[in-house]
Amino acid sequence: MSKIFLSHTNTDKPFVRKLASDLRRFGHTVWIDEAEINIGDSLIGKIREGLDLVDYVAVVLSKASIDSPWVQKEVEIASNREIEEKKVLVLPLIIEDIELPGFLKGKFYGDFSKESEYSEKLDVLLRSLGDSKSVIQEKSDVLTKLKADLEEAKQVAEKHRKEIEKVNEYNLLNKSEKLRTRILEENEKHPKYAPINTVYAFELGDSDIPITLGYLLWVISKIQLQGSHQIEWLLELEDKWNLAIKMLEAYSDMLNSEPN
Incomplete structure (x- = not known):
């Protein structure tokens, strides 16, 4: 993977941030001033350090950047490295309809001036960087x-x-037709009760009353408001409070397992 220094002006930050993000997405390391320079750092020192460490200097060219003394200085330093090391180092990237400045004339450039062709031009740049x-x-x-x-x-x-x-x-299938009907009716209204009703719903045998979770919760609310309810006595009479408690414990476990 390559290390790329993005030489640019503040005016062109939106394009530079997008390009930096895409280059990183394809595995390359990007040097960009807002990410590399901290408060108190020497601007010239940090920029020079970045220029010395990277494999390529991509110069983002616009009407604003070609007149920027900072960009011109960065390209000058990179061009000197290019001459000394005898390899391609400076990559001009045009983002507006401009003429290449004299210090970059004769170089093949990437034309990003048309937004609709961005992906195509990015592929060309990636091929130049290698390993993408x-x-x-x-x-x-x-x-x-x-x-x-x-x-x-x-x-x-x-x-x-x-x-x-x-x-x-x-x-x-192991429940009576009346209880099955009641379970299906309640499950349609309260789908989350379905797993509990299917397993734990039961009937008060002598009175043939279906006891589903929804009905049991309603009975409990009545007991709390009124102090008693006839179902309470029937559960006691038929010794089926243990079945009601199992249903309520299953409901409690279900509530505790739900995300907050």
Whole structure:
């Protein structure tokens, strides 16, 4: 991967930030003043340090930057390195319809002046920087694996869902028709009660009264308001308070497992 210094003016920050983000996304290291220079640092010292450490200096050229003394100085330093090291170091990137300044004439440049062609020009720049395609392939492989893992997880979840449905169907078959009807009616109104009703709903045998979670909660609220309710006495009479308590404990566990 390459290290790139982005030479620019403040006027062109929006484009520079977008380009920096895309270059990092493809695995390259980007030197940009707002990220590398801290309060109290020597501007000239930090910029010179950045220019000495990078593999390329991408010069973002606009009407504002070609007249910037800072940009001109940065390009001068980078050009001297280019001559000394005898390799391409300075990469001109035009973002407006301008003529290349004299100190960059004769260089092949990247034309980012048309926003609609940004992706195409970015690909050209990435090829110049090298090694980007391997990063693209690596990310593609990771994405393919993630998709495969997601599909496998979905299949497992679907299998469990079908198993749960079979268990629920079996539980309902072991209940009376009247109780099944009441369970289905309540589950339609309160879907989150369904797992509890399917397993724990019961009947008061002698009176044939379906006791579902919703109905039990309603009875408890009546007991709290009025001090008693006839269902309370029937539960006591038929010794089925233990079934009601199991239903309420399951409801409590369900509430405690829900995210806050």
